[in-house]
Amino acid sequence: MRILVLNPNTSQGITERLMAAARPAAAAGTELVALTAPRGFPYIATRAEAQIGGAVALEMLAQHHGDFDAAIIAAFGDPGLFGARELFDIPVVGMAEAAMLTACMLGKRFAIVTFAQALGPWYHECVESHGLTGRLAGIRMLDGRFNSVSDVQDEKEQLLVELANLAVTEDEADVVILAGAPLAGLADKVKDRIPVPVVDQMAAAVKQAEALVSLKVRKATAGTFRRPAAKPAIGLSGPLTARFGPGES
Amino acid sequence: MRILVLNPNTSQGITERLMAAARPAAAAGTELVALTAPRGFPYIATRAEAQIGGAVALEMLAQHHGDFDAAIIAAFGDPGLFGARELFDIPVVGMAEAAMLTACMLGKRFAIVTFAQALGPWYHECVESHGLTGRLAGIRMLDGRFNSVSDVQDEKEQLLVELANLAVTEDEADVVILAGAPLAGLADKVKDRIPVPVVDQMAAAVKQAEALVSLKVRKATAGTFRRPAAKPAIGLSGPLTARFGPGES
Amino acid sequence: MRILVLNPNTSQGITERLMAAARPAAAAGTELVALTAPRGFPYIATRAEAQIGGAVALEMLAQHHGDFDAAIIAAFGDPGLFGARELFDIPVVGMAEAAMLTACMLGKRFAIVTFAQALGPWYHECVESHGLTGRLAGIRMLDGRFNSVSDVQDEKEQLLVELANLAVTEDEADVVILAGAPLAGLADKVKDRIPVPVVDQMAAAVKQAEALVSLKVRKATAGTFRRPAAKPAIGLSGPLTARFGPGES
């Protein structure tokens, strides 16, 4: 099966981190293809940026969905996820969603641990949008600046481990998610230093996308995730206009 | 004071409906200026369309916010509202938000009554995003087709009144909101045929925008609605790139 | 329009604070009239006092409602509000309600900051009664005694500003409400020392009462806020007996 790893950020370095975490998780027979956002922000971190980055993700999917069996929106706040699930026929999985649902099978409450204060509010609303607030032990964020978002997982590794341990001892977390695309792949390096299961967001997303493809579920033609009725869009990319229009099946 | 009435839909006819409802509500001294989305959808009705329409709303605000004391995002699902509230210094009010908060002062639970089945899920998530689910008596939607979205309030007036009355008798609604931009102005025409207060979404939004301007509240420089840190955007409109960048105060 | 500012406390000094905050917020054409409770407590601070103070507020409204277009119950816990909304035909706004709903348009979660520990539980139940617990960042209360409730805003100004700042940094509040009738008018003096929007409860209540009058909403004759069926009361004030009886329209 072919799975699209869609990075809605414009940083190629983050895409590389994502793929480095994704590849070892993929089953034999799974082909992963990465795509970096052609426009938007180096790293989505706020509601405003997610509004735009999510729209960019829809554009990217409109152009490429036909070549894949499933897609992963590989940013932790899942920008554009619910719209994509309406608009396209293939399964689309959010990286936050996959990490959180996987964590639910490993304990009662999970902690989200990330590298920057700015990410907290967006992540919090992401948890709420999935109806999982009751499973959240808390969100912990590092203070302070970092040199490069692509390498922040190396620079802050020890601080992130300490923060994860605090989430266990102070917030009663049963599971830890190291969250944010730049932290993809970190879980495997540090899991022996954290006394509860640590979920890697990207690896979890690969397994969940594979699971949905294997289950051969159909696209809804009823319910709230059926495809929107055709309508004429103005000023959008060609593939997006086509996808919203009557012409494409 | 100058208030921007931003229609994130591309239908000029809807803008006219909105302004016809807005003008009688404005205080002496309030100048209302309408703006219709230059790109997007004739009428936003789904999550996917709201993702894109909300991004278009941010573009429109980036270009025009400097000329206004406040802005109203005049679509019932409030596309782009929370991002706009982060990104700009002027107060930004959502039309759904204004209608619902106003309704809260008129009873315990409000009903949302609208003209098309497709709108229900998006409106429901809008209510949730404002944390007002506990105040919602229910969402009622008409079945069936209509001729023109700009004139649906005339075509379906009697059916909408009947639906509103059902919301009162069946769902125990204390207040009714006739929801969706195409229904702007309808409340005034039908309020004598509905036995509870009926809130006009556009009129409520004008009063709430005026209230926020009068209260002279400051823009947050802390908390989760402070302006996002400057960052280099790629491929966005000039004003939007500038607003996210370091150059503009 | 004529708006009644009903202080359910017996302190004339608090009424003066309330009016000093209310007048600058009123639109041209709005006449504000103050009324101080003729019986009850100098300052309502507990559930027991609110039970009685709310009944006094209904008495006051029964006597005076006919002369006004709207009324504000100007104590932060909104004593008697929901009963008044049932019983009278004019819009009645609670000062806490107005402050909280206004704060909702300025951020995600608001903090309530007040001057005495005793007020916390009552305010907390007030937030719950409005279904806004999900929007509350927290309630912070000063410790310690004060000299005069009418002047506590001067005496404790600096401590209240520090508490508001704590609410921002510790509780992630996006908006601050300086709560309790004795703090009316303080927001304007201190807003430059608090990095998020600060809502003045009294000013917000004036704007919301004006908005409801402008919107010309009707009194419910159905739903849970219709006027109670006529019944013979014993031992209540004349106007209140009349309002519950069959004689008055």
Next chain:
Amino acid sequence: MRILVLNPNTSQGITERLMAAARPAAAAGTELVALTAPRGFPYIATRAEAQIGGAVALEMLAQHHGDFDAAIIAAFGDPGLFGARELFDIPVVGMAEAAMLTACMLGKRFAIVTFAQALGPWYHECVESHGLTGRLAGIRMLDGRFNSVSDVQDEKEQLLVELANLAVTEDEADVVILAGAPLAGLADKVKDRIPVPVVDQMAAAVKQAEALVSLKVRKATAGTFRRPAAKPAIGLSGPLTARFGPGES
């Protein structure tokens, strides 16, 4: 032990119904004394009436609490309960509270079945105020007029039984509460015609008041139910003024 059965309604006929249900439930050694409200409404049914009736209940308790080991506020919406629990040293139990908490030990979700539409909203807010909404299967109310509130349980017996059976089959109620002071004593007469446990509100209240007295729990001097700090009240009854003042222990 001596228990006060405080009827906050002015109907002597309801007091008699309450006592007829209370006496058979009392343990040997329990003395029950009834008190009918000297002022207020024949039968409290709305928020406005409960605001006033609850204040009257506090007046009655201020005068009589010294003669009793515990008190029951014998109206289903528990008017004045939380204020009474703050203000007095003896245990005070609400009749709705006692019925609902007892029902919780007999199943997962209870239904409230009552004789008049007007009572629904007030009862619903009572359930919310106790934090028991999650345990509520639903509230069912008879339509239509009745001849005498004191005899409504005889007049409507069969219809109430049918409504209770509907609550079981349609709302999945595990337990039924026949609610409203005029229905006191009905449970025992009809329990063989309802296939789940039926709780008598008055009998439950007697057992719960006895339980609290037996447990010899102390009055709080901390927490949110400590007695309010002394303050000078104006225009209240002598015993109430004294209870709020510094003079009485």
Next chain:
Amino acid sequence: MRILVLNPNTSQGITERLMAAARPAAAAGTELVALTAPRGFPYIATRAEAQIGGAVALEMLAQHHGDFDAAIIAAFGDPGLFGARELFDIPVVGMAEAAMLTACMLGKRFAIVTFAQALGPWYHECVESHGLTGRLAGIRMLDGRFNSVSDVQDEKEQLLVELANLAVTEDEADVVILAGAPLAGLADKVKDRIPVPVVDQMAAAVKQAEALVSLKVRKATAGTFRRPAAKPAIGLSGPLTARFGPGES
């Protein structure tokens, strides 16, 4: 009346503690009979142990229920309670349930204070299973080892009092429950050192079981607590097999 005090733990010492607390609470005419689990764990403290201990409680009840008017499952997490309520015709009360519901009549929010960290998660899920999370101020647990579970209330008395006081000052608890069967009877010894009402779990359970018997409520034959349909069990104790089978009334 005869009430079974069923200790689902195998520790005879705990049974003695339970009975020492139960006897003084019993009314004249109440006969209490203790039963200690014949198999299982000395002291249930985790989900896994409660799964098994709850099944053992059902076995014990299957053998003995016919001799009693009511039963108490005397472990704080209420192992097996909801199954027992389905399976048997007599009222069955959980010790945690009885303590919590009793506490609800003494304040708004109760604290659970216990002697070991391991108990927290199980107790938390117990509170959730009763739908009382909104009434919980918090769970506080002692750190550190103890010598004997049967005597831990003597060994840790002062530390538990301090923890209870912290629950009042830090968590705003209105009521304290000293939780866990080994703490039965402690409330009475320490209540003068804690400034809010302290509920003894065992004494509360006795009063609630007595109340349910006095109220003469019937066994459900409909709803979700009706007796399970007869079915052939394999490999269970004789009385349990009989109770699930068609043979026993």
Next chain:
Amino acid sequence: MRILVLNPNTSQGITERLMAAARPAAAAGTELVALTAPRGFPYIATRAEAQIGGAVALEMLAQHHGDFDAAIIAAFGDPGLFGARELFDIPVVGMAEAAMLTACMLGKRFAIVTFAQALGPWYHECVESHGLTGRLAGIRMLDGRFNSVSDVQDEKEQLLVELANLAVTEDEADVVILAGAPLAGLADKVKDRIPVPVVDQMAAAVKQAEALVSLKVRKATAGTFRRPAAKPAIGLSGPLTARFGPGES
């Protein structure tokens, strides 16, 4: 990898249904081994049966866990799941849990559709125990008797399809779960007759168990799912006694 498919029911016929659904879902390299409960009930359907069946599941796991990389508790209410997750080092997945979490990635709200009224309450509490009530559109159950629990999916196929369609049109379900072990494998047969994605519970459980093994997450040694401290059990099976005791790693 080796995955244990643990049927906590004693019906061999159900085990065969489960395996027939499981095998096609397994990846190359996954070995599935079935185990039928040696004692308990032919088909668990109530709280009482789940209490006992869950204890039996722990016994079965105690004996066999050492031979497997993961285990599935293959009954829809997940009997014993949380205890198993504490007690054993391998990942343990519940069949209901797996189905519901998978459904969460295919829409907003899922419906549970099953073949017998008796199952509703237990399933409802299962959804609550996973904190997923907000994602539940509703539970729909067939009325009426069936001939054989092992063949009920054939006998009732058409009625179940109709019920699933009702869940879509009446309850606004975005996804359908055909729930209860006897329905394993039915999803694949009927998915073309239901207009939203249909999740097969057993297939989903296989994919989720494979995912957890692939992710190589560690066993918690802290948090609420660490292994219970060693303690001496009495009267349990040898392997279970050993697992709770100090002797086994």
